[in-house]
Amino acid sequence: MIRFENVSKTYEGQTKAALLNVNVEIEKGEFVFLVGTSGSGKSTFLRLVLREHRTSKGHIMVAGKDLNRLASWRIPQMRRQIGTVFQDFRLLPNKTVAENVAFALQVIGKPRSHIRKTVPEVLELVGLEGKQDRLPDELSGGEQQRVAIARAFVNRPMILIADEPTGNLDPATSEGIMKLLDRINRTGTTVVMATHDVSIVNQMRKRVIELENGHVVRDESRGVYGYQH
Numbered sequence: 002m003i004r005f006e007n008v009s010k011t012y013e014g015q016t017k018a019a020l021l022n023v024n025v026e027i028e029k030g031e032f033v034f035l036v037g038t039s040g041s042g043k044s045t046f047l048r049l050v051l052r053e054h055r056t057s058k059g060h061i062m063v064a065g066k067d068l069n070r071l072a073s074w075r076i077p078q079m080r081r082q083i084g085t086v087f088q089d090f091r092l093l094p095n096k097t098v099a100e101n102v103a104f105a106l107q108v109i110g111k112p113r114s115h116i117r118k119t120v121p122e123v124l125e126l127v128g129l130e131g132k133q134d135r136l137p138d139e140l141s142g143g144e145q146q147r148v149a150i151a152r153a154f155v156n157r158p159m160i161l162i163a164d165e166p167t168g169n170l171d172p173a174t175s176e177g178i179m180k181l182l183d184r185i186n187r188t189g190t191t192v193v194m195a196t197h198d199v200s201i202v203n204q205m206r207k208r209v210i211e212l213e214n215g216h217v218v219r220d221e222s223r224g225v226y227g228y229q230h
């Protein structure tokens with residue numbers, strides 16, 4: 002589903018590479034944690050998958066397509082297949098819960114009848130039934146993140162990218178969010194999540210890819226956050 006072939010990325014004006022000779026293959030339906038200290042290259046990895054940046058060297062294949070060869074006009078179409086969730090939720094503050102989720106479908110031209118049917122379904126899936134008319138600031142952080150996940154998933158993307166989705170949440174709330182991401186993963190969606198959350202990684206026992214100074218230094222199935230000694 003996602004393949005990095007000898008990928009290096011050096012940002013403009015920088016001498017040090019943010020990623021260096023990264024080779025990674027993520028299969029359809031996998032759940033992968035990306036870990037590593039601040040600045041190790043996790044966000045760069047995710048941004049390259051979204052084609053927010055180009056590689057400096059090497060190739061990235063997403064669903065069989067080489068991102069370097071993708072015409073610019075095809076990028077929005079490619080991104081529709083990838084849902085994104087961030088630490089800071091990024092909801093539209095003046096739209097209700099339902100409107101935030103519906104908006105994701107409106108912008109890709111889905112018919113109104115489809116939106117009317119799909120939005121309540123996905124709100125139920127994320128556990129927000131009854132809260133569809135609230136504004137984001139009338140919700141807890143965990144609920145806001147559920148809206149963001151509903152919005153990312155409503156279009157049933159092949160891949161869900163989550164950059165520190167529990168970074169602003171307490172441990173109990175984070176656990177609920179992880180259960181939800183796990184449930185989404187079980188529908189067949191490939192999930193790639195960058196995190197610093199030790200206890201979550203240790204609890205979930207999924208594949209762990211660790212980056213250090215832009216290198217992959219560890220790639221373990223059913224891994225833990227740090228090395229086991």
Ligand SMILES: Nc1ncnc2c1ncn2[C@@H]1O[C@H](COP(=O)(O)OP(=O)(O)OP(=O)(O)O)[C@@H](O)[C@H]1O
Nearest residue numbers: 012013015019037038039040041042043044045046
């Ligand atoms: N837009 C940019 N321009 C220049 N350098 C950048 C840019 N974005 C990231 N970098 C550099 O690339 C390296 C990797 O950064 P990246 O954001 O990928 O790390 P990270 O592992 O996601 O860190 P964090 O856990 O703090 O989010 C760092 O040295 C960073 O300073």
